[in-house]
Amino acid sequence: MKKNILVIPGDGIGPEVTQWGKAVLEQIAISFNHEFNFDEALMGHAAIEATGNPLPDETLEKARKSDAILFGAVGHAKYDNDPSLKVRPEQGLLKIRKELGLYANLRPILLFDELLNASSIKAHILRGTDILFFRELTGDVYFGEKTRSEDKNTASDLMIYHKYEIERIAHKAYEAAMQRGRKLCSVDKANVLESSRLWRETVQEIAKQYPEVETQHLFVDNAAMQLIKDPKQFDVVLTANLFGDILTDEASQIAGSMGMLASASIGDGTGFFEPIHGSAHDITGKDLANPLASILSVALMLEISFGLKEEAQLIISTIDRVLKDGYRTSDIADDSTSPYKVLGTQDMGKLVLKFITQQT
Ligand code: NAD
Ligand code: IPM
Ligand code: MN
Known part of the structure; x- marks a missing residue:
């Protein structure tokens, strides 16, 4: 080749x-x-x-x-x-x-058995963990409009999603879930953020096209906790740009290191x-x-x-x-x-x- x-x-x-x-x-x-x-x-x-x-x-x-x-x-x-x-x-x-x-x-949390003790999490909690994160990468608060007031004392970053952006990554994540453990957890903050409500509605719609996949929705604060409490519960995790950035650095501790x-x-x-x-x-x-x-x-x-x-x-x-x-x-x-x-x-x-x- x-x-x-x-x-x-x-x-x-x-x-x-x-x-x-x-x-x-x-x-x-x-x-x-x-x-x-x-x-x-x-x-x-x-x-x-x-x-x-x-x-x-x-x-x-x-x-x-x-x-x-x-x-x-x-x-x-x-x-x-x-x-x-x-x-x-x-x-x-x-x-x-x-x-x-x-x-x-795509951020796979690939855990080598030999590194069970390299993690800050207990080995029996980690053993058998295999997670594939789908982090949306070209939208969200990363790419929304940024402003700074003239007096410099006020700043904002627009957290924005369009439906098509959610749909296309959701399809990719579901396709991967079909090839793996057929479980997908979508992570958002739909109890507070409008962009997350669009995210959840859209994922719920796409989920209907993949009835073999068990879909779960978690709020990001809970997801951050569950990742450490019981990482084995996850198969594919689908999330937005910022949440995915943060959760995967956290998840690197499951694999032992950022490295x-x-x-x-x-x-x-x-x-x-x-x-x-x-x-x-x-x-x-x-x-x-x-x-x-x-x-x-x-x-x-x-x-x-x-x-x-x-x-x-x-x-x-x-x-x-x-x-x-x-x-x-x-x-x-x-x-x-x-x-x-x-x-x-x-x-x-x-x-x-x-x-x-x-x-x-
Ligand atoms: P970092 O990922 O560079 O480092 C975080 C911690 O992990 C540090 O203690 C570091 O020593 C350790 N670490 C990272 N990679 C390692 C490796 N391969 N082997 C051993 N230890 C490793 O994050 P940071 O310190 O927050 O950021 C440093 C700079 O990198 C910042 O300027 C930031 O913007 C940038 N950054 C770039 C990327 C990227 O290019 N994709 C990603 C994250 C941060
Ligand atoms: C990453 C990094 C980048 C991000 C930064 C450096 C822009 O943290 O690739 O995870 O936030 O996406
Ligand atoms: Mn990062």
Whole structure:
């Protein structure tokens, strides 16, 4: 198979982890006789520094022409510490999501048995958890009108949904539920928000087209609690952009770490694959970042964009083996780290590559 893949490393730990996602793609190409051609582009702070624009036209053009995109993360402490800066790294990510029509963000909560003790939640509560989040990605309060009064003392962000935006992601989530445990939980705040009332009405309508799927509606505050109380109750979770952002960072603790959660953003065209984590200034440049979320994002790319299930499965089973052999990055090494072999980003990446080579 011949594919053109655009790599956008971004900022902070983005380049540190994306290097290993790309290296795994290169190894998969060799092992399975595919031709993956790579190009690279700027986004975020790196792009602002080089061009003044967090999403240069050149990046967008390359993105549109590619068959899939592997992204790292954007963000820089400078902007986090100064909210008044007008041009910001995150604008690049939001714009590319909108421009490419990436309205569905799939965030699987894939829990490796070996990491049951890496979580802050008790192992018996976690065991057997397998959740797939569908986070709406191009609407909501992220993209509604933003205002600031002249005296600067009043600000607003419009939380807005159109019915078609809810319908299209609901269909995607129900289709996935049909292939999985046939349970779907839609999360909203319909007891307070009008946009959530539209969300709930629309999901109730779509649900009628999927009678085999058991549908549940939860308010987001309750859902946040239930996720920690009894994560096994969930199969597919469907939710809006902001709620999905927050709930999936919370859910990363089910999998053990932010460094374990991958995501696929899909919609009208090219698929976009990225870890759910950010640029993590606190660990940048220290060889501490867990590269497995980027490598798992590559597995999602192979399966979803290219239909290469065997290759994707090989990546997942390789990570399972690495963990079973006792290798950990520090974020997934629990309190009793001594029996483990704690590796930095580079060594973990190299080990995954070595194990993939050995198995093919
Ligand atoms: P973050 O996800 O960068 O980090 C949160 C915590 O998780 C930190 O303690 C970090 O060290 C840890 N962590 C994250 N990824 C890890 C990994 N691979 N291995 C080990 N530990 C990991 O969130 P934040 O600190 O709130 O944000 C930092 C910057 O990243 C901000 O500028 C923010 O806007 C940006 N951000 C970008 C994205 C993205 O590009 N998709 C996502 C989230 C945040
Ligand atoms: C994510 C991030 C982004 C979001 C930010 C950086 C715009 O937190 O991808 O989860 O909120 O969507
Ligand atoms: Mn987030």
